[in-house]
Amino acid sequence: MVDWVSSLLSERTCTLVFQGSPNLPSPVSVGTPQGSPIFPLLFLLYIAPLHMSIPKGLKVSYVDNFSITVASSSYRSNVRRLQGLFSTISARGRNIGVSFSVPETELIHWRTPSQRTPPSTASIEQEGHLLHLFGVVRWLGYWFTPALSSTHHFRHRLSLAQAIFSFVKRLSSPGAGVRPFLCHRIATGLLRSILTYGADLLTPTHTTLRGMNSFWHNVQRWPTNNSFSIPISILAREACLPPIISYCRYRRRLAALRVASAPLYANPASARLPQSFPSLSSFRAQDSISKNNPWRT
Numbered sequence: 001m002v003d004w005v006s007s008l009l010s011e012r013t014c015t016l017v018f019q020g021s022p023n024l025p026s027p028v029s030v031g032t033p034q035g036s037p038i039f040p041l042l043f044l045l046y047i048a049p050l051h052m053s054i055p056k057g058l059k060v061s062y063v064d065n066f067s068i069t070v071a072s073s074s075y076r077s078n079v080r081r082l083q084g085l086f087s088t089i090s091a092r093g094r095n096i097g098v099s100f101s102v103p104e105t106e107l108i109h110w111r112t113p114s115q116r117t118p119p120s121t122a123s124i125e126q127e128g129h130l131l132h133l134f135g136v137v138r139w140l141g142y143w144f145t146p147a148l149s150s151t152h153h154f155r156h157r158l159s160l161a162q163a164i165f166s167f168v169k170r171l172s173s174p175g176a177g178v179r180p181f182l183c184h185r186i187a188t189g190l191l192r193s194i195l196t197y198g199a200d201l202l203t204p205t206h207t208t209l210r211g212m213n214s215f216w217h218n219v220q221r222w223p224t225n226n227s228f229s230i231p232i233s234i235l236a237r238e239a240c241l242p243p244i245i246s247y248c249r250y251r252r253r254l255a256a257l258r259v260a261s262a263p264l265y266a267n268p269a270s271a272r273l274p275q276s277f278p279s280l281s282s283f284r285a286q287d288s289i290s291k292n293n294p295w296r297t
Contacts, residue, residue, distance in 0.1 A: 075120035086126050102129045106137040111146045142198050150202035161195040183223035199248040200255035216244045
């Protein structure tokens with residue numbers, strides 16, 4: 001396998017194609033070509049030393065994005081532990097030629113709903129940079145606030161969906177343009193996906209849901225060419241586009257099924273299910289009731 005990977009990454013060339021170019025291949029000695037599924041796997045193997053266990057904490061990564069979460073009874077302890085973990089992971093990264101962008105690092109302090117102490121303003125100093133506290137951080141398209149409110153996240157999703165809809169709506173004017181069937185495909189595959197991204201983890205508030213519903217009613221009228229006098233209950237059936245609240249509930253149930261069915265060693269959320277939780281998989285049920293199970297909490 002090592003010889004196969006070495007052959008795949010060696011003796012590669014690239015050619016610039018533009019008008020008047022000499023069309024000559026040039027050798028490429030760094031990086032990997034895009035488009036092959038083997039290269040993300042190689043990257044994950046390469047950064048495997050950066051994944052270390054954290055007592056009373058959690059480290060999650062997605063490709064080159066890392067998130068470190070720690071918990072304790074005081075903000076001062078959290079800051080001290082985060083500084084130590086950041087130094088450790090930076091030192092491990094230097095050993096394999098990986099560096100982190102400290103200016104782009106974001107810091108947020110979470111709060112429990114029952115916490116009555118004033119919010120912390122503690123910052124972290126790392127490698128000569130002061131990491132100030134953020135009121136909102138973004139992680140893989142999710143917008144998180146200290147109180148874990150979903151309002152900020154779905155407002156961003158709604159504004160993005162509205163901008164996309166104002167553009168694609170020009171493709172099909174009444175009686176012309178893209179056929180209604182294709183408009184339905186765009187509404188389902190593009191607009192609904194953008195609007196409800198994050199619904200598997202976050203639940204829209206009542207106020208946010210009103211704005212999402214208002215936008216979704218306009219999307220439902222688009223493939224059907226219905227006027228504003230059509231009742232909303234009929235509009236959803238004619239457009240074959242279910243209400244947005246029903247789809248959000250459907251997404252949450254799918255996410256819950258994934259957590260309930262995942263092996264304990266593959267999903268941290270599955271490892272934290274209570275011991276009495278009914279399992280949908282025979283191999284997982286035995287692990288969940290084992291007294292020697294290292295994933296049991």
